[in-house]
Amino acid sequence: MTDKLLSIRGLKIYFHTFAGVIKAVDGVDFSVDEGEILGVVGESGCGKSVVGFSIMGLTEPPGRIETGEIRFNGVNLPDLDERRMRKIRGKEIAMVFQDPMTSLNPLYTIQDQMEEVMKLHGDMTAEQRKNRCIELLTEVGISQPQTRLKNYPHQFSGGMRQRVIVAIALASNPKLVIADEPTTALDVTIQSQILKLMKRLVKEHRTAMILITHDLAVVSEMTDKIMVMYCGRIVEKGTRDDIINRCRHPYTIGLLGSIPKLASRQNRLFQIPGMVPNIMNLPPGCSFAPRCDYAKDRCRTVHPELADIEPGHETACYYPVER
Amino acid sequence: MKKTGAIWASEFVHNFRGNISAMIGSVIILFFIFIVAFGPSLVRQNPYDIASLQLIDAYKPPVWLPDGDPNYILGTDGQGRDVLASIVYGTRISLFIGLTAMICSSLIGSALGLIAGYYGGRLDGVIMRIADVQLSFPSILIALFLMSAFGKGIDNILISLTCVGWVIYARTVRGSTLSEKQKEYVQAAKAAGLPNRLIIVRHILPNVLTPLIVVGTIQIGTFILIEASLSFLGVGVPITKPSLGLLVKNGFDVLLSGLWWTSVFPGAFIMLLVFGINLLGDFLRDELNPRLK
Numbered sequence: 001m002t003d004k005l006l007s008i009r010g011l012k013i014y015f016h017t018f019a020g021v022i023k024a025v026d027g028v029d030f031s032v033d034e035g036e037i038l039g040v041v042g043e044s045g046c047g048k049s050v051v052g053f054s055i056m057g058l059t060e061p062p063g064r065i066e067t068g069e070i071r072f073n074g075v076n077l078p079d080l081d082e083r084r085m086r087k088i089r090g091k092e093i094a095m096v097f098q099d100p101m102t103s104l105n106p107l108y109t110i111q112d113q114m115e116e117v118m119k120l121h122g123d124m125t126a127e128q129r130k131n132r133c134i135e136l137l138t139e140v141g142i143s144q145p146q147t148r149l150k151n152y153p154h155q156f157s158g159g160m161r162q163r164v165i166v167a168i169a170l171a172s173n174p175k176l177v178i179a180d181e182p183t184t185a186l187d188v189t190i191q192s193q194i195l196k197l198m199k200r201l202v203k204e205h206r207t208a209m210i211l212i213t214h215d216l217a218v219v220s221e222m223t224d225k226i227m228v229m230y231c232g233r234i235v236e237k238g239t240r241d242d243i244i245n246r247c248r249h250p251y252t253i254g255l256l257g258s259i260p261k262l263a264s265r266q267n268r269l270f271q272i273p274g275m276v277p278n279i280m281n282l283p284p285g286c287s288f289a290p291r292c293d294y295a296k297d298r299c300r301t302v303h304p305e306l307a308d309i310e311p312g313h314e315t316a317c318y319y320p321v322e323r
Numbered sequence: 324m325k326k327t328g329a330i331w332a333s334e335f336v337h338n339f340r341g342n343i344s345a346m347i348g349s350v351i352i353l354f355f356i357f358i359v360a361f362g363p364s365l366v367r368q369n370p371y372d373i374a375s376l377q378l379i380d381a382y383k384p385p386v387w388l389p390d391g392d393p394n395y396i397l398g399t400d401g402q403g404r405d406v407l408a409s410i411v412y413g414t415r416i417s418l419f420i421g422l423t424a425m426i427c428s429s430l431i432g433s434a435l436g437l438i439a440g441y442y443g444g445r446l447d448g449v450i451m452r453i454a455d456v457q458l459s460f461p462s463i464l465i466a467l468f469l470m471s472a473f474g475k476g477i478d479n480i481l482i483s484l485t486c487v488g489w490v491i492y493a494r495t496v497r498g499s500t501l502s503e504k505q506k507e508y509v510q511a512a513k514a515a516g517l518p519n520r521l522i523i524v525r526h527i528l529p530n531v532l533t534p535l536i537v538v539g540t541i542q543i544g545t546f547i548l549i550e551a552s553l554s555f556l557g558v559g560v561p562i563t564k565p566s567l568g569l570l571v572k573n574g575f576d577v578l579l580s581g582l583w584w585t586s587v588f589p590g591a592f593i594m595l596l597v598f599g600i601n602l603l604g605d606f607l608r609d610e611l612n613p614r615l616k
Contacts, residue, residue, distance in 0.1 A: 056514055090516035097514075103507035107529045116525075117515045168515070 004071070005208050006055070006176060007031035011068030013050050013059060020280045024050045024063065026232040029306070032176065032225075035206040037199065039219030039240075041255070042229035043276060048212045051229075052178045055210075056095060057085040073175070091121040094169035096198075098181040100161035104153040110137075110164055111149040117171045136167040140197060159190035166198055170205065177202065177209045183218060195222055216255055220244045228252050231279060231287035234306060238313035248309055248320035250292045286317070294319050338610055345606035351599025359418055362411035367394060370409045371563065377403045382577075385584050398584040400574060406585055409570055410592050416566040417593070420477065421547040424484035429539050431485060432492025437523050437531075439493065440500025451497065454490040462487040466549055470558040477560055480553065484546050495538055499531035533611045541604035544597040551593050567593045 013025040025047040032038050040048045053059055055070055057077060070077040072093065077085065097103040104113055114133045118124055124132065130149070137145035140163040153161055162182065169177050179198065183191040199222040202209045213219060219226050220240065227237035228251065236249040247253055257270035274291035277283060286304055289295040298318055306314045339345055368375050380403035383392045391398070397406040439447040457465065466483045473479035503509065504527065512522045551568025553559035555575070560566045565573065567589045574586025 058510070058513055086516040086518060088516070089514055095511070095514035097507045097511055099507050103511045105508040105512075105526050105530070116512075116517070120516055165511075168511075 004031040005034045005036075005073065006210075007071045008051075008055075009069050009071075011051065011054065011070065012066040013047070013054055013063055014066050016062045016064065022279055023232050023282070024279070025054070028068075028229075028232075028234055030227055030234065030237065032208045032210060034175070034208055035203065036225065037202060037209045037211060037223045039223035039226040040210060040212045040229060041214065041216055041219055041226060043214055045276065045279065046229045047232040048229050049180050052095070052180050052210060052212050055176075055178060056089055056093060057082075058089075087121070090117050090174075091172045092174055093176045093178065094172070094174040096162075096165055096169050096177060096179040096182045099185045100158050100165055101185065103165055104161055106153055109150055109152055110156070113153075114149075114164070114168050114171060117168060121172045132171070133167075136171060137164070139170075139201065140164070140167045142167075158186055159194065162186060162190075162194050163197065166194070166201065170201060170207070173205060174207060177207055178212070179209060180212045181214070182211070184213070184215070191218070192221070198222070216244075217259055228255070231277065231282060233287065233303075234314075234316065235288065236315040236317075237306070238310075242310065242313040246310075246313070247315075248313075248322075249288075249315045249317045250294050250321055251288045252315075253321060254291075294321065335610065339606070342606055344602045348599045348602025348604075348606065351595060352603060355414060355418065355596055355599065358411055359415050362414070366405065366408040366411050368405045368408045370404045370412055370565075379403065382582050382585075384582075397588050400585040401577065406570075406588050409565060410567065410589055413565050413567040413570050413589060414592060414596070416477070416560060416564055417547050417550060417568070417596070418543075420480055420484070420550045420560075420566065421543040424481050424488060424546045424550075425539050425543045427481060427485040428488030428542070429492050429535060432489035433496040433528075433531075433535060435489065436493035436496025437500055437527060440497035441504055441519070441523055441527065447497070450493065454493050457487075457490050463549055463552055466553055467556065467558060470553055475558060475561045477564060480550055480559060483553075484549060487549070488542060488546065491538055491542070492535065495534050496531050499534060500527055503527050503530050537604060537608040537611055540607055541601060544600035544604070547593065547597055547600075567596075 008031065009029050011025055011028045012023070015022040015024055028047075028051060030038070040051065042048045050059070050063065054065055055072070055077065057080070059065055065078050068078075072088070077088070080088070104110075111130070111133055114136065115129045118129050118132060133149055134145045137148060142148055142160060142163055148156075153164075156164065162185075166182075177198075182198065183194050186194060195218060198209070201207075211219060211223060223240050225237065226240055226243040228235050228243065228249065230251050236243065236247060236252045238246075243252060244256070247256060251272070254270065254272040258272065260269055272291055277287060277290060283290055283300065285298070285300040285302055286292070286295070289299040292299065296319065304316045304318050306316045308314050309320055363369070370376075380392065380395065380399050381401050383395050383399040383403075384390055385398045385406075386393055386396045388398075395405045395407070397410070399405055400409070435450050439450040466487050469483040469486060470479060473482065509522060509526060512526050517525075547567075550559055550566060551571065554566050554568030555572040557572065560569055562569070570589035571586050571593070574582070574584075574589065578586045
């Protein structure tokens with residue numbers, strides 16, 4: 001396990017609110033290799049972003065990491081104090097946020113914001129920093145980087161801002177990039193451009209990436225491995241092929257089934273029946289059991305653990321669907 | 324950078340030129356800046372220099388009344404002091420107090436507001452409860468109390484006004500900080516490894532500055548009024564450094580005996596000064612408030 005870039009074991013993050021304890025992440029294990037792209041999929045509120053933030057050490061109260069380890073390069077991140085954690089943030093692990101409209105400070109030029117990370121984590125001269133900015137902007141496909149550097153965020157379109165944000169994330173050559181819904185706020189044509197760009201850059205720099213999204217179409221295009229979360233737990237994980245073509249968990253099947261297919265005629269779009277249960281009051285057994293067509297008595301009493309069904313392909317289901 | 328600056332400036336200037344009250348306000352303020360800068364070299368008398376006073380010239384009426392002396396355009400007070408000269412020197416003191424107190428209280432208030440808003444929790448609770456308690460008293464009462472404890476003096480006035488004035492900055496800044504810190508660029512700055520104090524100074528402060536300019540402008544006027552009231556009540560500036568408020572008080576004793584000019588003219592100047600500041604402040608409030616755009 002030591003050769004993994006990031007390995008997370010038994011991670012539990014609870015939010016202690018007045019209304020009760022919210023188990024946002026309840027026992028999650030996964031790992032990411034160097035240069036690998038992991039897709040984390042699930043609907044809103046399933047805890048996928050909380051996992052992302054916890055890796056950065058940015059779990060905000062009332063949230064708290066209860067147990068579990070987050071080993072990055074062999075170091076358990078929750079053990080580090082704030083000062084050492086700051087040296088990792090932005091330098092070793094960078095983050096790309098959802099909304100390009102608000103994740104740049106409107107008052108500073110693009111150059112100021114790109115150089116901020118470089119000033120913080122390196123000792124480059126002003127000249128070197130500027131050249132690096134130009135190089136990065138060229139890499140993310142912004143034309144005339146020389147003049148664009150002096151622009152303010154409002155002079156950029158949404159897609160271009162997201163390119164800048166990707167450039168900032170890559171500025172210090174991080175080993176891991178956490179992208180939290182990086183394309184949700186963009187329109188579809190720009191989405192695929194940005195995704196292709198991110199995939200190319202990550203592969204070129206041998207950077208690992210965790211891509212958090214609710215959009216299975218996004219992950220199916222660009223990830224190596226996929227992990228599906230539901231109500232704070234992993235329900236299925238495996239290689240992209242495992243999940244997209246050979247998924248066994250009823251929830252994953254439901255998710256995949258609810259993507260419209262343009263190529264074939266389809267009368268009605270599949271919909272997973274029921275609603276996500278209240279996370280403060282989860283059913284005793286499998287969280288998905290109330291919505292599951294295949295659920296039996298056992299599903300409603302004891303929570304299923306993740307188990308291998310093929311090498312490297314795990315699912316948390318007593319009765320994985322045969323396909 | 325140059326281009327956006329020009330656009331911003333031209334829109335600002337355009338709106339400014341269309342706004343008559345803003346123009347009047349700035350003319351008034353320019354007039355006062357002129358008085359403060361060049362007034363002392365234009366008036367004939369230094370009211371603090373007792374040797375230059377002629378007791379024989381006491382209570383001369385303004386120049387347009389019978390017995391008026393062309394040397395004393397606005398008349399003289401009981402010691403033969405030129406009212407106009409006193410006003411010129413008094414305006415300097417009043418404006419100095421208003422400006423300095425505004426700067427001090429905005430520095431302290433916004434620092435506390437940033438801390439309270441950004442860190443939240445118990446610190447926030449303590450700071451804002453102090454502010455609430457303070458807001459439940461009229462500010463003149465607090466200032467009056469502090470001045471009677473500290474004694475007269477310009478430095479003590481500055482301290483009292485700062486104690487009274489920081490609250491509004493703290494509340495304004497805290498409010499904007501709370502909404503700013505939810506924005507993703509703050510999260511992004513955190514994720515880039517910026518320490519909290521740098522996030523506060525470099526990212527949040529510049530984004531909460533605009534309302535401060537508005538509050539600050541209007542507060543100069545408020546402070547000048549509070550200082551005038553304190554001086555009028557006899558706990559303000561020392562008699563050797565008369566502000567406009569103290570001039571009103573000095574003349575007030577003889578106001579009813581018909582020697583109105585020693586009191587009314589300084590009073591009119593206070594009114595004019597605060598009026599100008601408020602006109603400009605209102606314009607800035609409308610102009611810099613993104614919600615009204």
